[in-house]
Amino acid sequence: MTCDAPTALPTAPAWRPAGPARRSWRTLRVGSSAGVLAAVVVAVLVVPPLVQLDQQAVHLHLKLRPPGLDHPFGTDELGRDLLLRCVHGLRVSLFVGVSAALVAAVLGTAVGTLAATLGGWADRILMRAVDAVASVPHLLLGVFVVALWRPGVLPVLLSIAATHWLSTARIVRAEVLSLRSRPFVDAAISGGASRWRIAVRHLVPGVLPQAGLAAVLSVPHAMWHESALSFLGLGLPTHMASLGNLIEDARGSLLAGQWWPTLFPGLFLVIPTLAVAGLAGAWRERINPRRRSELTL
Template sequence: MAELGERQNLEPLILPRMDNRVRSFGAAAVCLLLILLIPVAALMAGSAGVAPDFTARLVPPDWAHWFGTDQMGRDMFARTAKALTTSLWVGLFASACSVLIAVVMVLVSAASGRWMDALVSLAIDATIGLPHLVLLILICFALGGGPFAVTLALALTHWPRLARILRAEVMQIKQADYIISARHFGKSWAAIAVGHVLPQLVPQMLVGFVLMVPHAILHEASLTFLGFGLEPTSPAIGVMLADSMRYLTAGKWWLGLFPGLCLLLFVLCFDAVGNGLRLIFDPRTAQT
């Protein structure tokens, strides 16, 4: 009877938590589906959004053109889908490279002595202390712009915060009993870092990767908007927003509204997916 009463007292606390997890998982699944639909929509659009049609210049939104057309008659819906696809690939590649850089640096610091750990910590603090957007602009300007320059600039500037999180996790893992036992059995720090430490970092790596992608996408759009990113002829959100500045005062509001809203929703979708992954990997919520 006492156990039954205790269970009944816990049910009001557990059920809302379960409802929150179900809603979070549902939102993450829907957002992931929307993210995957963007490249499919861009592929199905074909040449729409790229090929000009001067007979349909600056047409407001209607049933034929959901987002209207731009100054060259290109369909804004198809162009936005292609632009988000470009941003998606740039964000994915840049985030993957940043995660790789962070993991390598943390594992090297874990497998080496204190001097290497101090050097990695100094590199993390120095990179975080630099003005982020200014550093991105300098790298892109030095490399001449384009997708490769933007991807490399994002990869070289987005790793420090994840590296700091992973380094803090490694510092705790190195104090674990099984790590100390492995050292007593004669295993080197390199073997421990690869065989014991790296598997423990996978959840943080996945969540960090997913949450890093929207930051990379926003910075890519910012660089392109300022003229240091992708080429002006390519379908990109930054290019579309920059072009819309010349027509907003003339009442062509759809040129900037729909690409900006789609970029915002795209970023929020990644945030929802990252929140869903956090619920899965967080030991405090995984069992509730």
């Protein structure tokens, strides 16, 4: 009889890393996302003021040069350097995206908190208003808002903010409703706190993690929205380098086989989006470990 090893211990199925391996994967994802985002922020904040190159400089004799040493991303149809244009475009898109997401988060938090705190008819009216706005397609409503003013940064910002506060309002309202029935609110009422006091002291701080997460998740969404509006020719003025305008300008040359004027602005849109999604995913798992699927990009 041979001396078998005990057969009772089958090897664990390798279907999912567990323990430290899983944690390190998560750490890697957070680290790389944070690194990319930091690089993006440094690039848009530091490069344009430091590098005194004119992104608008036209060199018609250099038009549509493929990527090379002089122009790492190549040049566009007017001979403008694409790397410089992309950084400036990302700067505008990021500014519009972040401020629109902030405005939308503040508006959504205010409406959601108001609806849940007041309850009753106020709640019903506010949430039906949210439903009504949400029933119109975002882009269509955004186009309508943009069309009310002359092209510029502010109308685009307003149109994106006006169409993106709805989900924040719903999330915040649900969270406030659950917080409102906790005994510490009873204790605060007994301590003489007014409705306003309870809202700003106990309820809003309690929903800030969720509202902040919703705001961060809507930054890339708002950037894409800005690009879509600009691509349609309704967003930022065409001379302004935004990622949407760059892609729109490059539409013709793509058919002629020049891929670089489309690819690089597209990558500048996709990579920060993935970085934000990676960070927001880690944040979501941290504040809400059980419900993974609730908030998605």
